[in-house]
Amino acid sequence: MNSPDRNTPQPRGLSRRQLVTAVAASALTGFAGSASAATFPDRALKVILMFPPGGGSDSQARLVSEKLSGLLGQPVVVENRPGGGGTIAANAVKSLPADGYTLLHSAIDLMTLTPAFNAAATYSPQDFLPLASIATAPPLLIARSEFPANNVAELVALAKKKPGALSYGTWGPGSVPHVAGEWLQQQTGIQLTSIPYKGEVPLIQDMLGDQLPLGWATLPALLPHLKAGKFKVLGVAAARREPLLPNVPTFIEQGMPDFAISGWMGLFVRKGTPPELVTLLNAKINEVLKMPDVQERIKGVGQTPVISTSAQFGEIVAKDATRLKPTLEALAPAIRN
Structure with missing residues (x-):
């Protein structure tokens, strides 16, 4: 049998040994990703809130976080980062890894209004993924x-x-x-x-x-x-009267057409968070929202619970932004000043 000529150029690309090594590494990476999703969470989670302690959003975030902690078997800590129309909270989440361990509690302000009006906002709604809606509460x-x-x-x-x-x-x-x-x-x-x-x-x-x-x-x-x-x-400022305030008319009833602002609230994660973690967290949050005591407490303070998939929540956010866009553009000069 003839031996190969050592002077003959070898084919370009990966050698057989390199190819086997690369395939093995890829398989191990895929396995590690699956294992990570299977064991999530293995440490405490954090919910960053754009409002100070004591308000309606704060109590809502703490209620959901407490129940979520019980379902996940790990602490879920609420951290208040008020100021800047939500820019402080948003930038805090944006600076952390997209690993599902940090959630952003957001209202319509942060995702729809602040980016349109605040020149100091160094984030975009596209930096985040809608995770799950929680409730609505009109101003x-x-x-x-x-x-x-x-x-x-x-x-x-x-x-x-x-x-x-x-x-x-x-x-x-x-x-x-x-x-x-x-x-x-x-x-x-x-x-x-x-x-x-x-x-x-x-x-x-x-x-x-x-x-x-x-x-x-x-x-x-x-x-x-x-x-x-x-x-x-x-x-x-809603399309219909607040059930707990049946004698108070809406702005629309008082002669101001279309004067309604959806006061949605929900949770987001950083863009790039693995889809399987988004699905898992969405399911757990919805499980929390279906609990009778959670429903009672949310409704009891004048909020309306909203259960949705991640995609459905994204549609709510997008539709609200589209509906308000003409109004926001008209108001921008006065608000930016």
């Missing part, structure tokens, strides 16, 4: 109980007597209350002064201290103070 325009106006018409009449003299609290530039406040002014021709806060809790505290006459809040944070007679609601 309410509130006033102290002794405030002279009881509805939108009376507020407009009062504001026109003193342009710019009345101030209202928001949750920061480009937040739902800021958008709602600017939208209200554009539709009615009044001038109000917006005062930014790092969430509805400090806003409500200043209203209780008589430092602010008007503000926007969600029912979960507001309900105890309504029951105590501290505040009244001038309007609900």
Whole structure:
């Protein structure tokens, strides 16, 4: 048998030994990925929240996290990162690995409004994947109980007597209350002064201290103070009345067509998170939302639970962004200033 000529050029590409090694490495990588998904989670998870402690979103996030911890067998810790219309929270999650261990609790502000209005926002909605919806809670325009106006018409009449003299609290530039406040002014021709806060809790505290006459809040944070007679609601920014406030008309009923902002809330993960982890976490969160005590607590504070797949939640977010786009473009100059 003839021996190969050592001077003959060898074929380019992988040698047989290299090819076998590469195939083995690929198989091991695939096995490791499956093993990782099969054993997830093997340590604590974190939920990063764009609001300060004590508000409706905070209590909701803690309720869901507590129940989720029981299902996953690992701690699920809530970390509050308020400010910047959600930019601080979003950037915190964006900076961490896409491994399913860090979830972003987001409201419509963070994914739809802040990127449109806040030049300091260094993230994009495309940096995240919708994981699971939790609930909806429309914004309410509130006033102290002794405030002279009881509805939108009376507020407009009062504001026109003193342009710019009345101030209202928001949750920061480009937040739902800021958008709602600017939208209200554009539709009615009044001038109000917006005062930014790092969430509805400090806003409500200043209203209780008589430092602010008007503000926007969600029912979960507001309900105890309504029951105590501290505040009244001038309007609900939703398509229909709030079940827990059957006597309070919506803005639409008060002559402002289409004045409704979906107050959705849900959980996101970083783009690049393995699909099998997204599916697993979505199923566990939905399992939490189906628990009777969770349903009761969410509904009891004025929120509506929403159970969805990751894809369905993504459609909710996308449809809301599309519906609001013309309004946001019209409001952008005033809000960016």
